[in-house]
Amino acid sequence: MSVAARKTVGAGLTALTGAAAVLVVGMLALILFDVIRGGAGRISWRFLTAAPEGGMMAGGIFPAIYGTAVMTLLMTVAVMPVGVMTAIYLHEYAPPDSRLAALVRVAVTNLAGVPSIVFGLFGLGFFIQFVGRGLDRAFSEPGVLRYGQPALVWAALTLAILTLPVVIVSTEEALRAVPRDHRDASLALGGTKSQTLWRVVLPGALPGILTGAILAVARGAGEVAPILFTGVAYFLPDLPSSVFSQFMHLGYHTYVLATQSPDVEAARPLLYGTVLVLLALTFALNLVAIAIRTRTRTRAAAAH
């Protein structure tokens, strides 16, 4: 090929790949634009703080916001200690050629790839049918189902397992960013391994661990498939009274309004409002996580 031809092909290919990148960013912008345009007029104090009325066609979405928040909080409390400790094991305790650590890594990678609906089935089969029914057999009067039915706590635990890989991966990255010298310095001063971990490594890794928590919350708040059979309800007159109650959820609310509403046009404003709240929530969390991560990475790169 002549030099001119090679240059033309090069310009063409660069433009083509650039067009693909523009297309992806364009779709993202389009989704945001459509949701904001459709939902912005709907958002009001009343919409955020009132319960639904008139067969879901009026009122607000407060119970769904509340349910999403409480479930996500429970999930975070469950997943963070396990995820952080697993990452600590993988990065701080396991010997470099440990078979067990390799197996844990394989399991975590595969866990991240399990379809979300399978988590839903697992939550139903394990937490409700096995653990919940087991608790009922042990503690409830015969014939009464207190624990063995869909509930806030089962949904939260199901999502905790789903978000476990997110926390492990972020925490491990954070641990990797803590310079080896800091550990050595602490050990040389006579600190034990756990003291070093607790006073030197974990404080240094805190921003990264926080990133993991935020990403897990963003992921958990938006997932609908795993909670379909494990605790969510379309409409409840009261807020959940205990962790063994069912709850309303922004994502499930979106799904039902979009697909099972008798009058789609009438439900449209409410639907757009709900989607905007859900999207704003997950998006804000993701943005914060990315901001923290970018800062940590730059700092880690500077330290090395």
Place this chain on the structure above:
Amino acid sequence: MGRSAPVQVLADAPEGAASPLTSMRRRQVREAGIELVITLVALTGIAAVVLIFVFVAREALPLFSDPEVAKEVDLGRMFLPQVYRQGRPPGFIWQPVGNIPKYSMIPLFIGTLKVTFVSMIAATPIGIAAAVFTSEFAPRKLKEILKPTIELLAGIPSVVLGFFALMVMATWLQSAFGFSFRLNAVVAGLGLALTIVPVVYTVAEDALAAVPRSLREASLALGATRWETAFKIVLPAAAPGVLAAVVLGFGRAIGETMIVLMASGNAAITSWSLGDSVRTLPATIAAEMGEVVFGGAHYAVLFFLGIELFVFTFVLNTLAAVFVRRFVRRVSGARA
């Protein structure tokens, strides 16, 4: 003498010596205890994968052990063509509710394949091209903005993407292609592509970025242009990593639930036309689990679908991991 004084103390005064020794031992015991607890907690990941398989399989087990369930459905009736009415040719029908429940999985497999096919056809070239652009052509400043922005797409909940596919994309695509069904395999597949693109993009971009700079420099020094370097040197070098990206995207596409549930029309039809409504494996589980009798045949069949999904994605993930390992070995070999 001054040097051996502590030893002297140790030998002479047993009570004074015991305390540093036991406190040392106590410390060691505590350290070992902490390590044990952390190691045990780290097993949760392994336990989770095993428990998921065991407990989903447990609920599907009546298919093979319960004679009541076996009256309604067995492996033959799930996978082989069945004659449902006298004089009609045998066919595949999924219709679990009715006088004669029909549990043929073939329409669901075909539906899943159709939707996955459309999403991969759209997402693979776009994801890889965007990754090549980011890694090879974009100026540094642009790269630093582009990557997190595209990754933000992965942060949008799938129910929101399903909503977008249902409310907006379905209308556009119908007016553009004149589908006779508003919700069909193309709408669901393109909606699905919105979540697959970030997966393919992220993994492929990581692979491209991991290709040693020396390869690029050698190519450029020999007089190749930047695009020649990108397409003839970097992309082939990163091939196993890019392949892993595609396989991971494929696994994600098979298992994605909410987008397909909302945008596919959910009709279990045995047809290869992309313009027909379709029903996929995950959408079937999500749509029907709410209405089944616990412990019945339908319930067991839905869990059986879950096991199939688990096995498919497990195989795909393992395959992707093999590609990644091969890629890492190749890159580190090139560095040495």
